[in-house]
Amino acid sequence: MESKSERGPASMKTKTLMSDLKSKYADKSWNETIQLVRRCMEKTKGDGRVCEPITKCLEKINEALNVSSLAAMVSRLEMIAKQKGLGSHLSPTETVCYLTADMFYIEVVLLPGGRVEDVRAAHHGEAPVSSPSLLQLLRMKKFQEFSLKLDDLVSFYNIQGESDVKVKVYTALRHLETDLFKISHLPRSLRESDLHIDLIMNGRIGNVQPGRDGSPMTIEYYISPLDVLTGLSGTGEVSGGRVALVTVGSSDVSHRLQMQSLISSPPQVDSFGFPVFQPLTESCSELLPATFLLKLQPPLPMLNSFIEKMGKITDGVMSEKHLQVEPLPQLLLKTNKKQNSKISWTDWVQFVVPLPASEYHSYVFPGAEWGRESCKGALIHTVPFDHPGHVPALLDVLRHQAAINVLLASCFSNHNQLKDAGLQYDLRCEVLPESDHYLSVTFSLDDGNHLAVLQVTVVDSNQVSCRLLMPDFVDHKLDDFISRVLMRCMSIPITMRAIRRKVSSLTTHPLPAADPELTTAMESTSTPHSGESVPEIISAVYPSASVSHEAIEEERMASSPGYYVMSVASPVADNVNTDAVANPSPCASLGVYSHWVTSGLPAELL
Structure with a gap:
């Protein structure tokens, strides 16, 4: 009770002061108010925390105002300089605003109305050089992006010492x-x-x-x-x-x-x-x-x-x-910016991935396996x-x-609401780590009575090796086909879709492992499924990519059978120096x- 009574008069006094300030400056323009706040900030000494509320207030005022005058542009530049720990001053003619540091400076050449004629950057000991990108940002009044560019300049000299x-x-x-x-x-x-x-x-x-x-x-x-x-x-x-x-x-x-x-x-x-x-x-x-x-x-x-x-x-x-x-x-x-931020890592995490033709896959990441130190x-x-x-x-x-x-x-998805919708998955997969560059995907075959395992070895960024382990079936040509598909799309769901269709066709029409027709089909196949290109499938799986029909056609015409943008082997372009082949x-x-x-x-x- 005592603390409340102590706070009461102070609160009333603050309200009275704010009311007096509002009435005093009700007829003042925003520019006059800003100049007053700036002068108060410059005169404040001692603990810098005293200025924090005023600084935040000034920043909000500046951001709300439309920069349509020379004074407003200068005010905004000075505020940015202060935020970045830089100095700032106007030339005697008040046509150039300088943002200065120990080792570099920025010249902003101004025109009436707050327009910008040129922006020049100069490192220590070097002559100023016009900066088209900084000029464009200020002309478009993208002050936040301009501020980030200054961070890059500051980083060059963010070093201890003289x-x-x-x-x-x-x-x-x-x-x-x-x-x-x-x-x-x-x-x-x-x-x-x-x-x-x-x-x-x-x-x-x-x-x-x-x-x-x-x-x-x-x-x-x-x-x-x-x-x-x-x-x-x-x-x-x-x-x-x-x-x-x-x-x-x-x-x-x-x-x-x-x-x-x-x-x-x-x-x-x-x-x-x-x-x-x-x-x-x-x-x-x-x-x-x-x-x-x-x-x-x-x-x-x-x-x-x-x-x-x-x-x-x-x-x-x-x-x-x-x-x-x-x-x-x-x-x-x-x-992952596109991932639902509500997903948390628990004992296991499940994702539902939709694919073309109303196909749905379930991918489970066991927390115990992925939680190992390795x-x-x-x-x-x-x-x-x-x-x-x-x-x-x-x-x-x-x-x-x-x-x-x-x-x-590629196994992540935001469609987790489908888990509780009684959805029948076309494929249930469990993704397990085997080593730092080797993982396995365990899934059930269409008959539901047998399990199969896809072993994926990421040798490097240009080489992925796959091996499919199925009951009573071994075919290295099929492994080669799967490896090519995975390298071309770098997507486990798209690859699993191709495997499912291929396995389904083998189950319906079983062939010997060394059957020449199957071998020929494997070698000639350049897309995960006949009649569909990798871009079309990716566009269906990732609608946010918004791949245009023209882009798909360009890719299809540009890519000869056997490779895509991430091909393992591609023809050598003409007129390119390929001498002295090196690692x-x-x-x-x-x-x-x-x-x-x-x-x-x-x-x-x-």
């Missing part, structure tokens, strides 16, 4: 980018008919795009068939793959980083086509409290065993310490390293994990981590 240390780290990053470009342009053999897809999936450094407008270099390193179809349906261009930004980060331990390019121009290669690196000596490198980083977008759920592989590649720079581990399917559920992993946001030669091998591990994730996530991961000959060759890793990663 300005000279930050300059050296930035210099090292520029030389790293030069070497990554040299590696990406080394001649190699082609595996895919689509050159862009081949570059992403098989390029030593993936699809590399230089840093522009103050943004980091980007590497697109993996894309699934669904990503390809989704991108084609929307813009006519492939998009939606997994990307890594090449940047830097602070480190508690100093690392020797290059201060010049380590690959000669033109690059020298050994007899295996591997790049020859200059040794990291004191004359061409320095010890700095930083590492290079591959910043993964989106973050990638990874098994502990794969994280350990990356640690061996980087000689301990990449560490699994202090990572929060969870079962891999649980991590995939949390990071099946746990962590969500990886950044991969630290300190040598350009690490990147190809790191990307191979990332691609391998991404392929496993795509296969597991796509030129890492085994690097002295910086030659011990990796004998560390017991799988041969496919060497």
